[in-house]
Amino acid sequence: MQITIKAPLSVTQIEQFHRDGFLVVENLLDSTTVDHLVGRFDPLFAGDFETGVYPDEWHWNPYLGKQGEAEKMTGVWQCDRTLFSTMMSVKLGQMAATLEGWDGARLLADGIWQKPGGAKETTLHQDSMYINYHTPAGVITCWIALSHAITGASTIEYARGSHRWQLSEAVPEFHNQNQSYRSEMEQAARAAGVNNPDVVQLDIAPGSGVFHHGNTWHGSGKNTLNVVRRSMVLAYVPAAAQFKPFGSYIPGGYIAGKYRRHGDNTMDESFFPIVWREDGYRTPFLDN
């Protein structure tokens, strides 16, 4: 594969990403930014949306939620300008595009996670299972630790090299399964002829993160420690991405499918902004 060097990542890092299906990058965010982001979590999960706009997904709130369960919210950039300013980062988008060899990155989705002590496992899955309705294809995710992510406290884990396996059917539920959180990954590994998948649990300091390929199997174990694991997730597609042509709805459109205009394959920048493109273009409203 021919690799074109684009700052701010080295050839070695890019090669490692393509070999393993993921790449740890340290110090993506400084400690002040991390503190500001974390400070928004509890108000958001309690329904205090700074802009008055609700998120796309809001799984868990303190009024109806069971104590100790994983808290997840997506589509947060419209709800809170503190998170918006980080989620629309030029640098993160540029890194994502660089790793994939794209000429630009479009933010498809964002998410925040908060897993308190005792929170259950998050089933291993491939992001492309849920993000497979656009062309040109491809999705890359940036997972940023906002607390110290460690083994035993539900840190993110990857099946190394699993981005080369075939894309599996969507895992239907990854918050609340009755079977092992790795079972679907292990099944995919066997189908790929891999008997002992190399599962790596990462140790990531707050503000550092990891980029993973859309086909890389990942998830997290149970939080067995008395700490809260917090993270932020950004999923990018190529800047040039459009929806594939579909009929009256996008089967499996998850959340992005809600935003397709009927009869129009455009991924509207109002909903899927271009955060970085090598020609200097960036969706104008981001900087207003």
Place this chain on the structure above:
Amino acid sequence: MSLSPQVHQQHSPLQITPTQIELFHQHGYLIVDNLLTPEQIDQIVGRFEPLFNTQFETGIYPDEWYGRPGLSQPDATQQMTGLWRCDRTLASFTLSAKIAQINATLMGWGSARYGLDACWIKPPNAPEVYFHRKNTYTSCIAPPAIATCWIALNDVALKTGSLEIVPGSHFWDSADKVRFLHAPSEDYRTPLWQAASQVGIQSPQIVSIVLPPGSAVFLHGNLWRGSGKNPSQTKIRRSLAISSLAGHAKFQLPGVGDGYIFERYRKQGSLEIDESYYPILWSQTGYRTPFLADYCQDALA
């Protein structure tokens, strides 16, 4: 998306009378019996369990989702909004021209577009729901007005935490604010007491709506409503709320009002409410957003 005058569909004749319209304007609500048949109710209720177990027929997620098995308290109210994108059986009811027509006729609109569609499932001991005005949640829309058809899917009675309304409160010049409605830590009627106090009413008349399955109450967007705890030990209260905006509705200027769900669908630099997201369901001219014909049937046509 522009209105296309060549698309016309015939719908069942409207049965709402001038007297009913007058009653609606006088009291802020109107009860209409036998809107759905038992078979239609079974069709609707049968879709709820898959939805709350993350099995969306279209593979598209809803706009709001509270009360998720395993992640929520066992007696949590289950509410899901934006059903039409998730499930086409439910869409065939919530995008019904007839219900939109009644909503529009009661409000004096010449057309109606989709606003919100939500199921509410209150299991035994499900907590209270704050009193509120639905129009509070449409403040980023011009006109900031919504009409709701609230359909009982089983017996709605005092013993199952029925819907409570305050007749005439749609006339009150009182404030409300967007709140998380479920399981308030204070008296769920607190916003009502505050609003009544603002207009000099000491003891507002609260009416508990009692409905047999399939009957509906149409609610003015400014009418104060809420619901108490479901005191039953055995009975689940299920309802379907289908809300319409005026067909001619636009977004307010950016920054005006609370965006709630609506603002998520605003195209940058535009006040237009796109029919892909908020389709026109009924119009006096016969117009109905064309893609609906490909998407789902109209269960009440």
